[in-house]
Amino acid sequence: MSLQALFEQTRGEGRAALVGYLPAGYPSVEGSKDMLAAMIDGGTDLVEVGMPYSDPVMDGPTIQLAADTALKQGVRIKHLFEVVESVSARGGRAVVMTYWNPVHRYGVDRFARDLAAAGGLGMITPDLVPDEAAEWLAASEEHGLDRIFLVAPSSSEERIDLTARAASGFLYATSVMGVTGARDKVGAGAADLVRRARVHTDLPIGVGLGVRSRAQAAEVAGFADAVIVGSALVTKAAEGASAVRELSAELAEGVRQPVSA
Amino acid sequence: MTERSPRSEHDPDERGYYGGKYGGRFMPEALIGVVDEVATEYDKARADPAFNAELKRLLRDYAGRPSLLTEAVRFGEHAGGARIFLKREDLNHTGSHKINNVLGQALLTKRMGKKRVIAETGAGQHGVATATACALLDLECVVYMGEVDTQRQSLNVARMRLLGAEVVPVKTGSRTLKDAINEALRDWVTNADTTHYLFGTAAGPYPFPTMVRNFHKVIGEEARAQVLEQTGRLPDAVAACVGGGSNAIGIFHGFIDDPDVRLVGLEPGGDGVETGRHGATLTKGTPGNLHGAMSYLLQDEDGQTMESHSISAGLDYPGVGPEHAWLKDSGRAEYRPITDAQAMEALKLLSRTEGIIPAIESAHALAGAIQLGQELGREALILVNLSGRGDKDMDTAAEWFGLVGK
Numbered sequence: 095m096s097l098q099a100l101f102e103q104t105r106g107e108g109r110a111a112l113v114g115y116l117p118a119g120y121p122s123v124e125g126s127k128d129m130l131a132a133m134i135d136g137g138t139d140l141v142e143v144g145m146p147y148s149d150p151v152m153d154g155p156t157i158q159l160a161a162d163t164a165l166k167q168g169v170r171i172k173h174l175f176e177v178v179e180s181v182s183a184r185g186g187r188a189v190v191m192t193y194w195n196p197v198h199r200y201g202v203d204r205f206a207r208d209l210a211a212a213g214g215l216g217m218i219t220p221d222l223v224p225d226e227a228a229e230w231l232a233a234s235e236e237h238g239l240d241r242i243f244l245v246a247p248s249s250s251e252e253r254i255d256l257t258a259r260a261a262s263g264f265l266y267a268t269s270v271m272g273v274t275g276a277r278d279k280v281g282a283g284a285a286d287l288v289r290r291a292r293v294h295t296d297l298p299i300g301v302g303l304g305v306r307s308r309a310q311a312a313e314v315a316g317f318a319d320a321v322i323v324g325s326a327l328v329t330k331a332a333e334g335a336s337a338v339r340e341l342s343a344e345l346a347e348g349v350r351q352p353v354s355a
Numbered sequence: 356m357t358e359r360s361p362r363s364e365h366d367p368d369e370r371g372y373y374g375g376k377y378g379g380r381f382m383p384e385a386l387i388g389v390v391d392e393v394a395t396e397y398d399k400a401r402a403d404p405a406f407n408a409e410l411k412r413l414l415r416d417y418a419g420r421p422s423l424l425t426e427a428v429r430f431g432e433h434a435g436g437a438r439i440f441l442k443r444e445d446l447n448h449t450g451s452h453k454i455n456n457v458l459g460q461a462l463l464t465k466r467m468g469k470k471r472v473i474a475e476t477g478a479g480q481h482g483v484a485t486a487t488a489c490a491l492l493d494l495e496c497v498v499y500m501g502e503v504d505t506q507r508q509s510l511n512v513a514r515m516r517l518l519g520a521e522v523v524p525v526k527t528g529s530r531t532l533k534d535a536i537n538e539a540l541r542d543w544v545t546n547a548d549t550t551h552y553l554f555g556t557a558a559g560p561y562p563f564p565t566m567v568r569n570f571h572k573v574i575g576e577e578a579r580a581q582v583l584e585q586t587g588r589l590p591d592a593v594a595a596c597v598g599g600g601s602n603a604i605g606i607f608h609g610f611i612d613d614p615d616v617r618l619v620g621l622e623p624g625g626d627g628v629e630t631g632r633h634g635a636t637l638t639k640g641t642p643g644n645l646h647g648a649m650s651y652l653l654q655d656e657d658g659q660t661m662e663s664h665s666i667s668a669g670l671d672y673p674g675v676g677p678e679h680a681w682l683k684d685s686g687r688a689e690y691r692p693i694t695d696a697q698a699m700e701a702l703k704l705l706s707r708t709e710g711i712i713p714a715i716e717s718a719h720a721l722a723g724a725i726q727l728g729q730e731l732g733r734e735a736l737i738l739v740n741l742s743g744r745g746d747k748d749m750d751t752a753a754e755w756f757g758l759v760g761k
Contacts, residue, residue, distance in 0.1 A: 147658075148528065149528070149533065149534075149537050149646075149660050150537075151383070151541060151544075151646075152383050152541075158527055162528075165659065194381055194644060195381075195643050195654070195660075196657055196658035198643060198644065198658060199641075199658030200657065220383055221381055222381065223380065223382065223383075223384050225380065226380065226381055246383070246384050247385075248385055248386075248387075248388035250388060253384065268385060271544060271547060271548075272544060273541050273544060
C-alpha cells in the first residue's frame with residue numbers, strides 16, 4: 095500500500111496516521127525486527143526504519159545512544175534493507191530515515207533500487223534539503239519511492255513552498271527548533287507551522303519531535319495528518335517488545351481521538 | 356587588504372560549490388534560515404568600508420598584525436640548504452592564526468544583533484581565540500570541546516574559563532573535535548534565534564568555507580609582500596598544515612594566482628597512513644559530506660565517519676574544507692602526510708636552531724618544508740606558515756621527549 099493510499103484511508107476514518115521510528119540494529123538486527131513488528135501490532139500505521147549514523151547532529155541523547163549501540167554491534171546498510179524487508183514481508187509499511195552521507199556513499203541510485211526491492215515506500219532525509227537533492231529526486235522517480243523532506247518553524251514561506259514542491263508522500267514538520275527527544279509539551283509552533291504549510295501544499299503533513307503520550311498524540315492529531323514518534327519508542331525498545339506494543343497501542347488510541355485546536 | 360567587491364573569481368558558485376563539486380549546504384532545513392542570514396549579512400559586511408575598517412583596526416591594534424616574516428637560516432641548513440621563511444602567526448595575540456577569523460566573525464555577530472556565541476575547539480586555540488574576542492566585545496560564549504581534548508589540553512580549558520567562557524566537555528562519539536562540532540550544531544539548531552555559531556575552520560556549509568578563508572587571506576597577502584620585499588622574488592613553495600584547513604587556505608590565497616608557486620598542504624599522518632591511524636583526509640579519504648559540505652572524508656564503505664588519529668589535537672579531524680578538495684582535484688595544490696614522529700622531530704629542530712617552539716600543528720608544515728628543501732636544494736625559497744606557538748603542547752612534548760621527571 096502506497097503512502098497516498100494510507101493517508102486516503104486515515105483521512106476517510108477521520109483520524110491521523112501513527113508513524114513510529116526505530117533504528118535498524120537496535121537493540122540488535124533481529125531485535126529491531128521484533129520491535130518493529132510489535133510497533134505494527136500495537137497499531138502503528140507506518141514505520142520509519144532509521145539507519146544508525148556516526149554523526150547524528152539532529153538527534154538528542156536517546157537516539158544517539160541507540161545508534162551508537164547499533165553501530166558498535168556492526169550494523170550495516172545491508173541490515174537496514176533486511177529490516178525493511180521484514181516489515182514488508184508481514185504486510186507493514188516502511189520508509190527509511192537516514193542522514194545523507196550513507197546514501198551518498200552507497201550510491202544514490204543503488205540505494206533507491208535496493209530500498210524499493212526490499213519493499214520500502216520512501217525515504218526521510220533530515221539533513222538533505224531539496225536544493226542539494228538532484229540525484230535523489232531522479233532516483234526516487236526511477237524506483238517509485240516517496241521523498242519526505244522536512245520543514246521547520248524557521249523555514250520561510252519561500253522555503254516551505256520549495257520543499258513541498260519537491261516532496262511526495264507527506265511533508266515532515268518538526269514541531270520545535272531542536273533535536274529529537276521526548277518532551278513534556280509539543281511546541282506551540284507546531285500547529286502554526288502546519289497551518290503555514292497547508293497554504294502551499296495538499297500533501298499530508300506529519301508532525302514530529304517531542305511526542306511521547308496519548309494526550310500529545312491526540313493534540314497533534316487535531317491539526318496534523320500524521321503523528322510521528324521516535325525517542326519515546328526507542329526508550330521502550332530498551333525495555334522489550336511488549337513495552338513497544340503497549341506504547342504504540344496507547345498512541346494509536348490518541349490519533350483516533352483528535353482534539354480540535 | 357580586505358575584499359571590496361562581494362565576489363571574486365576564486366569564490367564558489369552561487370550554491371556554494373568549488374569546481375562545481377565540493378561545498379554546498381548539506382544541513383537540516385531548520386538551520387538553512389540562520390545559515391542564509393549569515394551569508395546575507397556577511398555579503399553586506401564584506402562590502403562595507405566601516406566593517407572592514409573596524410576589523411583592520413582590531414587586527415592591527417589588538418591582534419598585532421602584520422605578523423613578522425622571519426628567515427630561519429640555521430633551520431634551513433637541515434632542509435637541503437634551502438632558504439626557509441616563517442610567517443609568524445604564532446606571534447598574534449592568543450598565539451595562533453585563529454584570531455583573524457574570530458575577530459571577523461565576532462564583529463559579524465554584533466552586526467547581526469546577536470549576543471551569544473558558540474564554538475567548537477580541538478586543541479583549544481580556536482576556543483581561546485573565541486573566548487578572547489567575546490570578552491573584548493561583550494558576548495556570551497560557550498565552547499564545546501571533546502572530553503579527550505579537555506584532558507590533553509587542560510591549560511587551554513583554564514584559559515577559556517578565565518576569559519569568562521563556559522567550556523562544555525563533549526562525551527559522545529570519539530570525544531574529540533568532530534563530536535564537539537556535532538554538539539555545537541545541536542545547540543545552534545535549538546538556539547538559532549539568539550546565537551551565532553562561530554565556526555573555526557574553512558569547512559561547514561556555505562558561506563563558512565569562503566568567509567573563514569577570506570578572514571585568513573590577510574596571512575597570504577602580508578606574506579607575499581614581505582617575501583618580495585626581503586628577497587625580491589616569490590617563493591618556490593608555500594607549506595602549511597591542514598586539519599580543517601583554515602591557516603593553509605589563508606596563506607595559499609596570497610599566491611593562488613602565481614602559477615609558479617607550489618602550494619603544499621601537510622596532513623596529519625599519525626602513526627603512518629599505512630597503519631590506518633591517521634587524519635590524512637585528502638591523502639586517504641574519499642568524497643562525502645560531514646558537517647555541511649561535500650568534500651573529502653575518512654569514511655567506511657557505509658559512509659560512517661572513521662575516527663582520525665593525530666598527536667596534534669588541532670589536526671585530529673576526519674574531514675577537510677571543500678576548497679582544499681577542489682585544489683587537490685584541480686592540481687593547484689598538493690597534499691602530503693607527515694607522521695607524528697616527523698612532526699615532533701621538526702618541532703625539536705626549530706626549537707634548537709631558531710629558538711622558536713612551534714605548535715605541533717605547525718610542526719607538520721615545518722616537517723614538510725624539510726622534505727621540500729631536500730628535494731629542491733640550495734636554490735629553493737620556501738615559505739612556511741607557522742600557524743601557532745607551542746606553549747599549549749608542552750605536556751605532550753615533555754612526554755614525547757622524556758623531558759621531565761628524570
